[in-house]
Amino acid sequence: MSLLASDFDFHLPPERIAHVPARPRESARLLDVGPDRVADRIVAALPSLLRAGDLVVANDTRVIPAQLTGFRGDARIGITLDRILADGSWHVLVRNARRLHDGDMLRFPGSTMTAEVVSREEGGAAVLRFSEDAGFDRFLREVGRLALPPYIERPDGPTADDTSDYQTVFAQADGAVAAPTAGLHFTPSLLAETQAAGIGHLTVTLHVGAGTFLPMREDAVSAHRMHAERGIVSADAAAAINAARARGGRIVAVGTTSLRLLESAVDADGQVQPFDGETSLFIKPGHRFRTADLLLTNFHLPRSTLFMLVCAFAGRRTMLDAYAHAVATGYRFYSYGDACLLQHDPAAS
Template sequence: MNVTDFNFELPQELIAQDPLEDRAASRLLVLNKETGNISHRHFRDIRQYLKKGDCLVINDTKVIPARLIGHKVGTDAKIEVLLLKRKSDNVWETLVKPGKKMKEGAEVSFGDGLLKGTVVGIVDEGNRLIQFEYDGIFEEILDQLGQMPLPPYITHQLKDKSRYQTVYAKHDGSAAAPTAGLHFTQELLQEIQDMGVTIAHVTLHVGLGTFRPVKVDTIEEHHMHSEFYVVEEEEAKKINDTKKNGGRVICVGTTSCRTLESATGEDGILKAGSGWTDIFIYPGYRFKILDCLITNFHLPESTLVMLVSALAGREHILNAYQEAIKERYRFFSFGDAMFITNDPV
């Protein structure tokens, strides 16, 4: 399939720059994956589409304020460092701008020396292994000095860092938020549980590769970035029991979806465990465990548009996106939501 098969024209003004005051007040486009029928609701109405016996799967990863602005020791040149992967206690793989200035042995200082880093290895053009030195607890220093690594289409920093976290964020490690989950409030989750819907937690640490454009012409040639996931025994049991009892598995976000589909065998049984996944889901893929998906509106020609097209069909998805544009929905990370369901809408 061609990458251009997943293109659409999006007016710039529909890219949401800020989250809504009330998380659950976002709009919700409900799409039947079989018929392509659409209805327009608000996110709070998601309760009307969930049933007793369903299982809602959420990704409880937590975004770290991974963007650090510092100065090169000796020249005072401005250096931006983005934390990508922790390699050991004090060594991180990072994306450095400008990378050319940071050769092996180069040092960078953040917050007037509160945090110092030394380049101890070169991974590729912009990626560097940096060893950090500090007094105290790294996470606390990061919280003090770091900024949220917002997507490139968000043009300003957030006043409140917590708005780029889900209300159930727990395990530090993401460079980007699992944004479908941003629409939930604690109250809404409680109401959903009170209906008899099981809530299961998985963890997938979202990497910046989620924003990486597809640079090949045919999608089959694209190689996905790798992300670390964890599925606990107890959570796997909740999900497997749901399937066994005839309930639906409803993933909140493409990250929860990728975690489940990576950890589920051909027998349709989800296995507890942890590991790295580079699963690439595009049309033609047969879902092993997922039934329905809550997701945001994604970038044209992105792997995320390809994933939702695998679930609901490319034509249904592109038609739904055209409808969302016509109705002036808000797009991308801070935008509105879509529920892809197998129920009448």
């Protein structure tokens, strides 16, 4: 039976969408979901829900100010950086892409930086080559803005609070367009509590691209193609994950990004291997998970690839029922919202 995006639809009242995070971060609500339970908790309770010997795996990507405004002559061009390519050029998403042609030069007010249009792609994407490499980070800090998700209302653009709110405590490696939002719930004190309980943690890197904001355009799930994202699993991280599993510890993926990367790096025998490259893995019902036992994740959009991923992990019916409970009991959705702790259900794969 072919999967349809409409199979993963649910009603979400607009007032359930969070526009600011919980303060403190670990005070956010946490829906504890298993095949036979749905329990209301808070993120601060996470250490008591895990066991000594478990290993928390989080994404240490750092969000860059990826939203740019360029000009070709008088034509205003909205640009969202997606990912850097092997030759140093950038894959980007472009508003008003029809106004661009190969070889066009773009300028950016307030900067000497320019960008050449190397090529255009279908669906409003392009490849740009910027004129300077050495000053690129400074250019982004001076000219770029955070590319906040469209459902977070910011009529005047991102605020000063967003600069810190939209960055996780794990953030180290520059390169993400969007935050790995499950990590937003962690604080140094929560990490210290998990460590005191005998729960380990480590990080991997998946640079979340602009494609995460794109909706599915077709109802047939098989027609959707995921945007590639760059990921890194170090040899030390792979070895630690495999060792934790061998000792009987559970792997707790923090966010769908961490889980996608682990599933991209695992071999047929269930051993996580070092990984350094791009992944466009589309996890949907039918996927056989080989890495994580638990998934900490935020609440996702209807008909989205991320909601399909959690349905693949924990079961479609389980997740539809859990989301209905969350809506009815006032949970806050999306990037700045509350969280779920999902138990993998092998019967769902």
